[in-house]
Amino acid sequence: MGQSGKTNFIGIDLGTTFSAMAFIDSFGRPSTIPNSNGNNTTPSVVLFGADGIIVGEEAVQAATMEADRVAECAKRDMGSRHFRKSLGGKQLPPEVISSYILKKLKADAERRLGPISHAVITVPAYFDEKRRQATVNAGRLAGLEVLDILNEPTAAAIAYGFHRGFLKHGNHDAEKPIRVLVYDLGGGTFDVTLMEIKGDHFRTLATDGDVKLGGRDWDEKLVNLIAERFIREHREDPRQNQESLYDLYRAAETAKRTLTEREQALVVMSHVGTRFKTTINRADFEGATAALLNRTRITTEIVLQQSKLTWNDVDRVLLVGGSSRMPMVERMLKEVTGKDPDRSVSPDDAVAQGAALYAELMIQKRGLGTAHNQFSVTNVNSHSLGIIGIKPDTGRRMNRVVIPKNSPLPAMAKMNFTTHRPDQRSVLVTVVEGESEDPEACTPVGQFMVRDLPPGLPAKWPVQIVYQYSENGCLKVNAMVAGQQQGASTEFVRDNSLSDDDLMAWGQRLKSSNDYFAV
Ligand code: ADP
Numbered sequence: 001m002g003q004s005g006k007t008n009f010i011g012i013d014l015g016t017t018f019s020a021m022a023f024i025d026s027f028g029r030p031s032t033i034p035n036s037n038g039n040n041t042t043p044s045v046v047l048f049g050a051d052g053i054i055v056g057e058e059a060v061q062a063a064t065m066e067a068d069r070v071a072e073c074a075k076r077d078m079g080s081r082h083f084r085k086s087l088g089g090k091q092l093p094p095e096v097i098s099s100y101i102l103k104k105l106k107a108d109a110e111r112r113l114g115p116i117s118h119a120v121i122t123v124p125a126y127f128d129e130k131r132r133q134a135t136v137n138a139g140r141l142a143g144l145e146v147l148d149i150l151n152e153p154t155a156a157a158i159a160y161g162f163h164r165g166f167l168k169h170g171n172h173d174a175e176k177p178i179r180v181l182v183y184d185l186g187g188g189t190f191d192v193t194l195m196e197i198k199g200d201h202f203r204t205l206a207t208d209g210d211v212k213l214g215g216r217d218w219d220e221k222l223v224n225l226i227a228e229r230f231i232r233e234h235r236e237d238p239r240q241n242q243e244s245l246y247d248l249y250r251a252a253e254t255a256k257r258t259l260t261e262r263e264q265a266l267v268v269m270s271h272v273g274t275r276f277k278t279t280i281n282r283a284d285f286e287g288a289t290a291a292l293l294n295r296t297r298i299t300t301e302i303v304l305q306q307s308k309l310t311w312n313d314v315d316r317v318l319l320v321g322g323s324s325r326m327p328m329v330e331r332m333l334k335e336v337t338g339k340d341p342d343r344s345v346s347p348d349d350a351v352a353q354g355a356a357l358y359a360e361l362m363i364q365k366r367g368l369g370t371a372h373n374q375f376s377v378t379n380v381n382s383h384s385l386g387i388i389g390i391k392p393d394t395g396r397r398m399n400r401v402v403i404p405k406n407s408p409l410p411a412m413a414k415m416n417f418t419t420h421r422p423d424q425r426s427v428l429v430t431v432v433e434g435e436s437e438d439p440e441a442c443t444p445v446g447q448f449m450v451r452d453l454p455p456g457l458p459a460k461w462p463v464q465i466v467y468q469y470s471e472n473g474c475l476k477v478n479a480m481v482a483g484q485q486q487g488a489s490t491e492f493v494r495d496n497s498l499s500d501d502d503l504m505a506w507g508q509r510l511k512s513s514n515d516y517f518a519v
Pocket residue numbers: 014015016017018019041185186187188189214215216253256257258260320321322323324325326347348
């Protein structure tokens with residue numbers, strides 16, 4: 001397969017509902033790796049069954065029988081301490097659940113390619129630092145060296161750039177910049193990003209998204225529609241029964257896919273022995289989900305606004321994610337952008353293939369091999385980084401943004417503050433991530449104290465704060481008090497949701513026994 005004798009790596013699209021992986025063949029082309037069942041995507045579903053742990057299609061099939069042991073959409077909880085639901089009576093961190101998905105992908109890739117040691121894993125551009133670190137940890141727990149984390153829309157744009165021939169040698173600045181809108185509607189997350197491709201350089205101009213919006217929400221609306229019809233006929237709510245609810249979701253998802261191809265779908269489901277049939281037409285479906293689609297439309301328009309461009313400045317609209325196949329999406333985007341969306345790269349494969357291309361580049365950067373395709377990537381921060389100060393007029397704590405979201409990385413920004421009280425002897429610097437003025441609505445990043453200010457300084461004495469934010473998510477904060485020789489500075493690395501000790505312990509546990517979860 002062209003990788004023998006070299007460091008073997010893959011690109012992984014770790015999706016909320018489906019995951020995919022790709023490698024680079026001996027001609028330098030990205031190629032999707034099918035799973036052990038021969039499918040290009042693998043459900044991101046883990047069953048912690050009484051007889052062991054199963055991932056993917058088999059887990060989905062067994063799920064109805066052991067619903068309380070099934071972990072779905074772990075990605076939605078990334079960055080939290082625990083997965084929202086206990087599994088067979090156990091609380092698990094989301095990165096541990098994700099590590100099983102990654103292990104399965106790694107094992108399936110190894111059946112075709114031999115041992116795999118390195119990977120690039122993609123995340124939504126909207127993921128904050130905590131969620132990114134949790135993703136790195138999931139990779140480490142799966143026994144992978146994570147070369148880098150890459151934003152999904154950037155990965156999709158790279159795959160598109162490859163297929164359009166932008167990554168060929170000597171293509172630097174060859175063409176005028178083209179601007180690409182990447183609309184990624186998956187199973188559980190929505191991302192929209194405006195990218196600029198200039199020759200072989202990829203730059204993110206603006207990005208936004210919703211970590212809690214995806215095809216699953218479309219399924220839920222259909223589930224409710226079907227359940228209401230069932231109730232009208234049988235005076236009983238099938239959603240109250242866990243097995244029936246599973247069956248409802250399965251039926252809804254199948255119907256949704258049918259409605260992508262046809263005007264009507266026949267739904268067949270059963271609830272404690274009662275079989276039920278109903279026909280859903282596309283208009284019913286689109287009516288029930290119009291508000292969800294509208295949320296993606298608003299976000300898309302906000303991203304354009306943030307980039308200070310008009311739709312005339314945008315050359316292409318890329319559709320990524322399985323849910324972008326729904327006809328309502330294409331229709332809405334055409335209406336908003338005035339362009340026919342591009343379907344030249346498969347919405348299922350684009351992200352994994354872009355990740356594989358980027359992984360090869362990272363392998364080269366580490367001196368472990370050479371990359372067939374040369375390109376460069378500039379990212380932006382997807383969340384504002386700010387500092388908690390005190391509003392002089394009200395005395396209230398508020399967040400002041402130091403590095404606004406969508407700043408190209410690396411970014412540096414200075415901001416001037418003053419002390420609050422006369423004879424203030426120390427300054428507490430509280431760093432947060434978030435857009436809101438309200439500190440409670442922001443995510444804490446860390447704190448440090450500038451001590452030993454000389455006595456007797458008047459109130460409103462100047463303090464300068466400098467933020468330096470690197471591409472790999474490392475934030476350096478420096479505070480200087482006027483007239484003081486030495487200030488204070490601290491480095492914040494992405495805040496871990498699992499400490500290194502925790503991670504080691506989980507690693508040991510996962511290594512030593514696979515039946516840890518059996519009760
Ligand atoms: P993610 O990356 O968020 O896990 P994917 O991009 O793989 O998700 O998309 C999965 C979603 O796409 C699921 O909600 C699935 O139901 C939906 N989907 C896949 N194919 C189709 C289709 N033909 N029509 C409508 N929805 C689809």
